[in-house]
Each structure stands twice: as structure tokens, then as C-alpha cells.
Amino acid sequence: MSAEPDHDPDGDPGHDHDYEELGLVAGLEIHQQLDTDTKLFCGCPTDRREPDNSTHRFRRYLHPTRSELGEIDVAALEEASVEREFEYLAFDSTCLVEADDEPPGRIDSEAVDVVLEIAALLDMTPIDQAHVMRKLVIDGSNTAGFQRSALVADDGAIETSAGTVEIEDLMLEEESAGRVDETESGVRYALDRLGIPLVEIGTRPDITSPAQAKEAAERIGMLLRSTGTVKRGLGTIRQDVNVSIAEGARVELKGVQSLDDIDDIVAGEVHRQVELLAIRDELDEREAGVGEPVDVTDVFAGTDSSVIDGALSGDGRAMAVRLEGFAGLVGHEIQPDRRLGTEFADHAKRHGVGGIFHTDELPAYGVTESEVDALREAVDASEDDAVAMVAADPEPAAAAIEAVAERARAAIAGVPEETRGVQETTSEYLRPLPGAARMYPETDVPPVELDIENVEPPELLTEKVDRYESEHDLDAGLAEQVAYGWRMGLFEAAVEQGVDPTLAAQTVESTVTELRRDGVPIEQLDDDRFLDAFALLTAGEVTTEGLPDLLATLAENPDLSPAEAADQEGLGSAGNEEVREIVVEVVERNADQVETEGMGAFSGLMGECMGALGGRAEGDTVSELLREEIQKRA
Template identity: 95%
Template sequence: MSAESDHDPDDDPGHDHDYEELGLVAGLEIHQQLDTETKLFCGCPTDRREPGNSTHRFRRYLHPTRSELGEIDVAALEEASVEREFEYLAFDSTCLVEADDEPPGRIDGEAVEVALEIAALLDMTPIDQAHVMRKLVIDGSNTAGFQRSALVADDGAIETSAGTVEIEDLMLEEESAGRVDETDSGVRYALDRLGIPLVEIGTRPDITSPAQAKEAAERIGMLLRSTGTVKRGLGTIRQDVNVSIAAGARVELKGVQSLDDIDEIVAEEVHRQVELLAIRDALSDRDASVGDPEDVTDVFAETESGVIGGALSGDGRAMAVRLEGFAGLVGREIQPDRRLGTEFADHAKRHGVGGIFHTDELPAYGVTESEVDALRNAVDADEDDAVAMVAAAPEPAAAAIEAVAERARAAITGVPEETRGVQETTSEYLRPLPGAARMYPETDVPPVELDIENVEPPELLTEKVERYESEHGLDAGLAEQVAYGRRMSLFEAAVGQGVDPTLAAQTVESTVTELRRDGVPVEQLDDERFLDAFSLLTAGEVTTEGLPDLLTALAENPELSPTEAAEREGLGSAGSEEVREVVVEVVERNADQVETEGMGAFSGLMGECMGALGGRAEGDTVSELLREEIQKRA
């Protein structure tokens, strides 16, 4: 049951909630890959590779270990309850450290320097000595079964329009392996991403609205990009959001990929918790309870449901649980296309079943009314009760229905604390929140002394925009496009070698975008190729009009030098006499039009002149000569 919104969607995208009254508090965890030469604990490159280019693979099984105090983290324990095989795709650059067949090396010095620079931008205080810790992770994303992480700085702050958001800590970590796909027995990962240096920035729970969450994330993102040493592109930055309301619980939302959605994601989680609390109140009024799981296979012995029949073939079992007082609530919507029953199914799927059935949605899927009645009778369910059921092989069926029962008991209490994975703007259950037992010291990597005295904070992107406007005369839109773009350093290098700033900006942004849309492989153009092309321009060997054609030729023919490409495409600058001859020829060919229209003929003749010159003359030069020739004859 979703409420309709009737107010500013920028403040509350999707639902009409008073966040102050609800007691919303939220905090961010920003994970950003660093663009360093090598990985954090080995000398392997940080370039991404295609899974199809892997040279070999190996498999592992992972199990949780105890902390120094002999405890096992609850999240790791649940991960271990599902037996899975992890397959790793290795490459010609993969080393023994990445395969966990050799101890890690010392922490990368370049990554430490970048982390300290980020700490300075966030007004944080570095700690005296960074100690590497192991963070238990057994979902297969790290071959060692843990992630290495070091606290670098703490006690910082950023400003938002809604007030200060304090930065609690800055961690320097190794990135996890990239998930490629599911296999019949587990998960397949690629090792090219594993070990890339990563900073994790955690705020305090100072955020009190979805809009402020988005603004804070954007501010931190701008500061990170200002360093010029962070990776760009899909998957290189991820945001996790911790959200709670006063009567609810802390929920960690993992894997927010787009800043544009972060406000809606927070709003949807608040709404989910509000709906769960409403369900809790309804269950309390009904004195709800959860029964014990029971085997109801006999109810479906003659079923014509293809889904259930297929699951019961062989030694499959149907397991059900009576949910006393839950009728009508299991099917209640708590997020778009997600219901309380969907939450139950999330927990069941962790144990290898495809999903669950429940009586709020039956009869359906080939299950008949009489089978629903028989199912209710089998577990002694009344009309106010709901029944949840799974059908699968005996072991996963038993584990899955017990997981459903546990989640149903949590619904009676209210909102469970948990980690959830973001799917667009909604989320699904992943695992319990991790505890302190997750972290323990890394004994293979020595501590690192940290010194921020010689760290020079970079110019902020917002400051670059202002400078590009004042110093280079760029309009506000183009200045922002260049400052926040991936070719900002190329723009500055081009201006430094004498290229007109507006031309340089338009080339690295607008021209490149247009060429890409036309199918030109612009990814073949590195900064060096661009600067070589700009050198021909400043030397007068190529015209402004010919520059796009030159870039196209260089992208499509990587083996050619800029000079060779210009010669092959006939892009050399025409001499002044040749330009005048072409202009005169065009004017004489259109003498009648010139005599009749005078300067009114200019536009058409200008295009004809430029076409005849094939981009080998500057437009300003051609325009000046054409005006002279028309005026002579008009």
C-alpha cells in the first residue's frame, strides 16, 4: 500500500513523509577506486581486463574464521551456511598475491599519498601510523576470505545546504574481485579488479533527508574527482547508505551506483520501514505468531502445477509454515513491486530455492482452490492466518522454510537490522549487519607512518570552473563540462601549448562526443595523440575545420602519425593565394546571384567555398576574402 506524493519531488522523491517527525538519520559510505600505477599490495597493474581474455582459472571454497576473541561474525556465519564454489578468472598479469598463494607486499606509497590528499580535502586529521586490518569477507569476492583495510584519517566535515555532515573515517582498502556471473555450483569472479586501491569515506549519521543525502554524496564525489587521481566510469565509485527511522532499525543499503538515484533510494527505504512498522502494528492487534515448519508434500501429490510438480519430482519436499494473523499482510506492498512476501522469499532464496508460495496470492501458478484448502488444513490455519510454502529438494526446502519462519517472526517485532542490496531504487535482503568480530589485525603487512605536512590540496573542480571562466573566457556551461570531464588535464595541456581555450574545450568535449556518436572509435585517442594533433594546428599545418577529420583519421588508423594522417587525408593548410583563387572561382561561377543578392548570397557561397577547400583553410580567412570579393561585384 503506497502513499501518493503531493509535494516537491526534489525534497522527497515518491512518498509523502515528514522525515523530521519520523526521526530519519542516514550516513554514507563512499567507495572510490584510485587511479594508481599498481595495486595496493602487489606490483600488478590496475587496468581492467575483459573476462574473455583470462589465461587460466582456479576454484576455492571459503569458510569463516574466528576473531582474536574467538568469535565468528554473524554475517560471515550466514554466508557460510550456503555451500558455494568460487571460480576465479586469472590473467597474464595475475600474481601469487592476488591468488592468495603468497603474502602481500608493503602498502603502495602512491595510494597512501592520494588518500592523504583526500583527507586534506575533507578537513580530516591523519592518524600517526596506519595499521592494516583484515575484514572477514567470505562471499567469494576476495581469494583470501578477507579484505585488507587501513584507517588513514578521521574527524572531518563537509558542508551542505542543510547543515554540516561530519566525516567519521577514511579507510584505504583493496578492491574486491569483479563478479562475472553465477555458475551451477557458485559464483565466478575476475581477478583484474582485485587489489585496486580504494578509499572508503564514512560519514556520521548527520543526514536527515533524502535530498541532503544526495547533496552530501555529490560534494564528496566532487572533492574526490578534484584530486585527478581517481578512476572514472561505471563501477569505479559506489555509495552505501545507512538509513534508519526512530521506530525502525539501521539498514545498510549496498551498491548504489548512480548519484542521481540516491535520494529516491533513501526515500524508498524510509517508506519500506514505515510500511513494516504498520504491518507490525497490525500483527500486534491480531496477536500474531509463527508456527513450526511442517512437511505438506502429500497435499500436492497429484498437483497439476508445473512449478510445484517439477520441484517435487524425485525426492523433493513441500514444506510449509502457518503464519497466524498474517492473512492479507504477506501480500501487502512495502516498495514498488515488492511485498512482505518478497522479503520472505529473499531469505528463502539464500538457501537455494527459487522462491516461495503464500496464501495471499494463491490459488495461482497452477495451484487449485482445493489444494489451498488442503494446505490450510494441513497446518491448521484459520481464515485470519496465512501459509507460506517452499518446494525443493529436502535439505534446501527445510532450510528455506525455517528462514521464512525467522523472517516472519521478525515482522512481528518490526524492522530487522540487515544489509540490503540496491536494485535500481528498491532493495533486497543480502545478509545480517556485520559485527566487531569481522575485523582482526593483518600480521603480514607492517604499519605505515603518515605525514600530511607536505600534502598540497588540489584545486577544487568548483574553483576550476571559476578560473576557466575568468582566465580562459569559457562560458559557464562549457567551463563546467571541461572541469568535471575526463579530459580536463588534456584541455589544460592543450591551452598550455597555445591552443585557443574555447577551441580546445569544444574539441575535447563536443567534438569527441559527436565523433563517438558517428561511430568513430575515439577510445583509440590517448592524450598524446590529441596533443600531437593540436601541435599541427598551432603550427598552421592543419586548420580548425580540418581538426575533426584529423582526429577521425587518427582514431581509425592508430598506426599513422598525425603528420601522416593529415597528408593521407589531404588536410594540409592551403596557402593564401590558393584560398583566394578558390573564393574568386566560386564568386565568378555565381556572378548572377551575387549581382542580384549582394551580401545576401554570402551564406550559400561560404558553404561552397569551404567545401571546395575541404577543410584546408580557416573559416575566418575564407569569410574575410569572400566578403571582399562580393563587395567588389555587388
């Protein structure tokens, strides 16, 4: 077996596989933040804050607890094997519930209403009574050491071009704290995100291709946005994908930020599993095995490798393990820029080491050929064997090399079940798949009665597009831009206020985009400020041509009213007589051109007239008067 990938290195690995033959099945878990006024179990706002604005901080250590049956979840147990301190950034709005110093309040009624709307859109059946459960989470992302979650509905479905995808469950839960950065002793989180209402939509494993995974995610995303009560922007929606092939294993890929990447991520995981199965088959032929860890510190006494020498300073130790029959396979690429050895390193890093060394890549990093020979001899490795090694303080070194050995044994078996974190279109090991032992009842929050009978499903975004085309005569592209855009509600309010629909649509989409590109802080304008500007337009006090300048002035001067901004910039609408005077002046100044070219001079003179008026007159009015004046002289 070659140690090189069997795909075109310039192509896209994974997409050339026969998914039906491989037995691909996949399911989605969509996590979407709700745009409610308050958090799920307290009255704190759901607005995000900058870490630099934190007012105080505190630290915690978290440990796993046993389930009601006395079991400890395997994923939580592995998290606990790494001693870490968690630091939390709190804000002036942070309450005792968020700090886990006070029991949670009742579940937010607005969040319940929204999630029932989502259930209706997904054709799901709500359960009679929602009971909040605790889901054990000790990675520091929740101050309590668990996440509160409630099943709201089940048994739904969506349609894709490749067939029906059933929706297994709909959960309402609290969002985790936002990870800020790593510290020397652990991880730092910010509490502004903790507790924001979050819906989790889980499909059954009905998806059989990467393209269908993307289509299903897009459909669910459209339904969620149709409620008008979900947050928008990076990080407000995340997709987890569960992927397996017939001879592989279920792998949970967490943290897909972009819908556009889902098909590539699924294809990449299929390719990874195919490569791991090929490695398994080769290891089986070689009758591979894994030896016991050995202390090889003496091999590197006086080494010229600065990396190893630094790790061994003080009480550092070098630990190695013989990988029998693995020669050439540890360096085998299983995803772009990721090899089997990278998988080993993922597991080792969980125990606080920087990475691993292995003989498929040595000599390198200052390690000499003679040191490689001595390393092989120290662990009794033959030419057919590989050797993996870590260098660190004694305790992490011992734990890390054992983790490498465990992962090597899993490679002999094939594809391990695990949870992986997505990095663009590849992934890295996070932890084992969690089990049922991490769930137990929440005794501090009373159950909630659910009733979907009076829930009115909202208009779908696809239906809005059709309505904007038919009712407002928008072209298809502009109608879709507005319906799926951030300012759809503003557009509808402007039309209701009497603004021409096409002008309103172009303003909230094209004009806003152009102003942002020009460096105008357009995000400073809320919908009310836009509507006040539109009111001046419909009253004839500002022209269509002057509206962009008015919006720019309002964005840059938040203390000005729209009327004050219009006066400051001289954007008031000119009367017909004033417009005619300016048009006549421009025509007379260019009398020779008009006499020579007649209406051929219109385009150039129109621009001159509009410039002289500074946006204080509508283009149609100026055009009509200019044509009259040219015709008089033609």
C-alpha cells in the same frame, strides 16, 4: 489495514513523508577506486580486463574464521550456511598475491599519497601510523576470505545547505574481485579488479533528508575527482547508505552506482520501513505468531502445477509454515513491485530455492483452490492466517522454510537490522549487518607512518570552473563541462601548448561527443595523440575546420602519425593564394546570384567555399576573402 500501499501508485513513494517527524537519520559510505599505477599490495597493473581474455582459472571454498576473542561474525556465519564454490578468472598479469598463494607486499606509497590528499580536502586528521586490518569476507569476492583495510584519518567535515555532515573515518583498502556471473555451483569472479586501491569515506549519521544525502554524496564526489587520481566510469565509485527512522532500524543499502539515485533510494527505504511498521502494528493488534514448519508434500501429490511438480520430482519436499494473523499482509506492497512476501522470498533464496508460495497469492501457478484448502488444513491455518510454502530438495527446502519463519517473526517485531542490495531504487535482502568480530590485525603488512604536513591539497573542481571562466574566458557551462569532464587534464595541456582555450574546450567536449555519436572509436586516442594533433593546428599545418576529420582518421587508423593522417586525408592547410583562387572560382560560378543579392549571397557561397576547400582553410580567412570578392562585384 488494507493490503494495498497508502501512496499514489503513479507517484514516487517515500518523498511525501515528513522526515523530521519520522526521525530520519542517514550516513554515507563512499567507495572510490584510485587511479594508481599498481595495486595496493602487489605490482600488478590496475587496468581492467575483459573476462574473455582470462588465461586460466581456479576454484576455492571459503569458510569463516573466529576473531581474536573467539567470536564468529554473524554475517559471515550466514554466508557460510550456503555451500558455494567460487571460481576465479585469472589473467596474464595475475600474480601469486592476487591468488592468495603468496603474502602481500608493502602498502603502495602512491595510494598513501593520494589518500592523504583526500584527507586534507575533507579537513581530516591523519592518524600517526596506519595499521592494516583483515575484514572477514567470505562471499567469494576476495580469494583470501578477507579484505585488507587500514584506517588513515578521522574527524573531518563537509558542508551542505542543510548543515554540516561530519566525516567519521577514511579507510584505504583493496578493491574486491569483480563478479562475473552465477555458476551451477556458486559464483564466478574476475581478478583484474581485486586489489585496486580503494578509499572508503564514512560519514556520521548527520543526514536528515534524501536531498541532503544526495548533496553530501555529490560534494564528496567532487572532492575526490579534484585529486585527478581517481578512476572514472561505471563501477569505479559506489555509495552505501545507512538509513533508519526513529521506530525502525539501521539498514545498510549497498551498491548505489549513481549519485542521481541516492535521494530516491533513501526515500524508498524510509517508505519501506514505514510500511513495515504499519504491518507490525496490525500484526500486534491481531496477536500474530509463527508456527513450526510442516512437511506438506502429500498435499501436492499429482498436482497440476508444473513448478511444484518439477520441484518435487525425485526426493523433493514441500515445506510450509503457518503465519498466524498474517492473512492479507504477506501480499502487502512495501516498495514498488516488492511485498512482504518478497522479503520472505529473499531469505528463502539464500538457501538455494527459487522462491516461495503464499496463500495471499494462491490459487495461482497451477495450484487449485482445493489444494489451497488442503494446505491450510495441513498446517491448521484459519481464515485469518497466511501460509508460506517452499518446494525443493529436502535440505534447501527445510533451511528455506525456517528462514521464512525467522523473517516472519522479525515482521512481528518491526524492522530488522540488515544489509540490503540496491536494485535501481528498491532493495533486496543480502545478509545481517556485520559486527566487530569480522575485523582482526593483518600480520603480513608492516604499519605505515603518515605525515600530512607536506601534502598540498589540489585545486577543487569548483575552483577550476571559476578559473576557466576568468583566465580563459570560457562561458560557465563550457567551463563546468571541462572541469568535471574526463579530459580536463588534456584541456589544460592543450592550452599550455598554445591552443585557443575555447577551441580546446569545444574539441575535448563537443567534438569528441559528436565523433563518438558518429561511431568513431574516439576512445582509441590517448592524450598524447590529441596533443600531437593540436600541435599540427598551432603550427598552421591543419585548420580548425580540419581538426575533427584529423581526429576521426587518427582514431580509425592507430598506426598513422598525425602528419601522415593529415596527408592521407588532404587536410594540409592551403595557402592564401590557393584559398583566394577557390573563392574567386565560387564567386564567378555564382555571378548572377552575387549581382542580384549582393552580400545576401554570402551565407550560401561561404558553405560552398568551405566545401571546396575540404577543411584546409580557417573560416575567418575564407570569410574575409569572400567578402572582398563579393564587394568587388556588388
